[in-house]
Amino acid sequence: KAGVTQTPRYLIKTRGQQVTLSCSPISGHRSVSWYQQTPGQGLQFLFEYFSETQRNKGNFPGRFSGRQFSNSRSEMNVSTLELGDSALYLCASSWEGTYNEQFFGPGTRLTVL
Amino acid sequence: QKEVEQNSGPLSVPEGAIASLNCTYSDRGSQSFFWYRQYSGKSPELIMSIYSNGDKEDGRFTAQLNKASQYVSLLIRDSQPSDSATYLCAVKKDSTLTFGKGTMLLVSP
Numbered sequence: 001k002a003g004v005t006q007t008p009r010y011l012i013k014t015r016g017q018q019v020t021l022s023c024s025p026i027s028g029h030r031s032v033s034w035y036q037q038t039p040g041q042g043l044q045f046l047f048e049y050f051s052e053t054q055r056n057k058g059n060f061p062g063r064f065s066g067r068q069f070s071n072s073r074s075e076m077n078v079s080t081l082e083l084g085d086s087a088l089y090l091c092a093s094s095w096e097g098t099y100n101e102q103f104f105g106p107g108t109r110l111t112v113l
Numbered sequence: 114q115k116e117v118e119q120n121s122g123p124l125s126v127p128e129g130a131i132a133s134l135n136c137t138y139s140d141r142g143s144q145s146f147f148w149y150r151q152y153s154g155k156s157p158e159l160i161m162s163i164y165s166n167g168d169k170e171d172g173r174f175t176a177q178l179n180k181a182s183q184y185v186s187l188l189i190r191d192s193q194p195s196d197s198a199t200y201l202c203a204v205k206k207d208s209t210l211t212f213g214k215g216t217m218l219l220v221s222p
Binding site for chain 2: 031033042043045048050055056092101104105106107
C-alpha cells in the first residue's frame with residue numbers, strides 16, 4: 001500500500017510570494033492534517049480536513065489556508081510569504097475517528113529568502 | 114491550553130541498554146497517545162500507539178500509560194545505534210494531535 005505523498009519536496013520562494021503544497025493520503029484515508037515543523041517550535045498543528053471540510057484549525061494566521069478534494073487529496077496555501085514561514089511542512093493522513101493513527105508523508109521543505 | 118512536555122535530552126545510553134523516554138500531558142480529556150521516531154532530515158514515523166492504562170509491548174518497544182498521572186512513557190530494550198533519533202510524544206483529543214518537542218536519544222556502540 002502506498003504511503004502519504006507530498007509534492008514538491010523542496011521549494012525556494014522569496015518574501016511576498018505565495019506557495020501551494022500538495023498531499024495525497026494513503027488510499028482509503030479520509031482525514032488529512034497539516035503541520036509546520038521548525039527547530040524552535042517543534043511540530044505545530046495547522047489544520048485538519050475530513051470529507052472536504054475543515055474540521056479543526058490551529059493557531060496560525062489567515063495567510064495559511066487549505067482545502068480538500070473529493071478524492072481526499074489536500075492542498076495548503078501560504079500567501080504573502082514571510083521569512084519565518086521557512087519550515088518543513090508535513091501532511092499526515094488517517095482513517096476517521098479519534099483513536100486512529102496518523103501517518104506522515106515525507107514533507108515539503110520550504111525556504112523563504 | 115493543551116501541552117505535551119518532554120525532556121529535550123539528549124539521552125545517552127550504551128548499546129544494549131534500556132532507554133526510557135517520558136512524556137507528560139496537561140489535558141485530562143486526551144483520548145489516545147502515540148510515540149513517533151524522527152531521524153534527522155526525515156518525517157516522523159509512528160512506532161507505538163496506546164489507548165488505555167497499562168503497558169503495551171511491540172518487539173523491543175514498550176509503551177506505558179497512566180492517565181491518572183497524565184504520564185506516558187516509552188521503553189526501548191536492547192538499544193541499538195540505529196535507534197538514535199528524536200522521539201516525539203503525541204496526544205490526541207478528538208481529531209487533533211498535539212506533539213511534544215521531542216527527546217533526542219543517542220545510543221553509543
